Amino acid sequence: MQMRGLVPSVVLAAALAAAPVLADDADDLRRVRYACEGDRAMEVVFLNTAGGNGYAFVLADGEMIPMRVAVSASGARYLSLEPEPTRQFWEAKGRADLVALEGGTEMPLRQGCAPLD
16 A cells, blocks of 8 residues: 555654654654454554644554544544545544444454553
């Protein structure tokens, strides 16, 4: 999957390989590894910028999915960066889920995920 220029892939690969770090004094960059139901896993790199933008880069099944923060009543919700989002990541109360969005339905990709770190 192409990253569409949001963050160079080299920087993102380094973020996944490194321990959680601050991108600079005002931006926050952190990596979280999740264990999910069905003996599945995923990694997410969260980037919150000083300008108030929030992004998540989800690595699941060998695919890197760039996402941006979306409106949520509770927890943190991210939608994939596409004209029509095809993936949603939702984290609330210490649990996370990744779903595929197809039409008006949600197809679970990862469920009941808990952070390992």
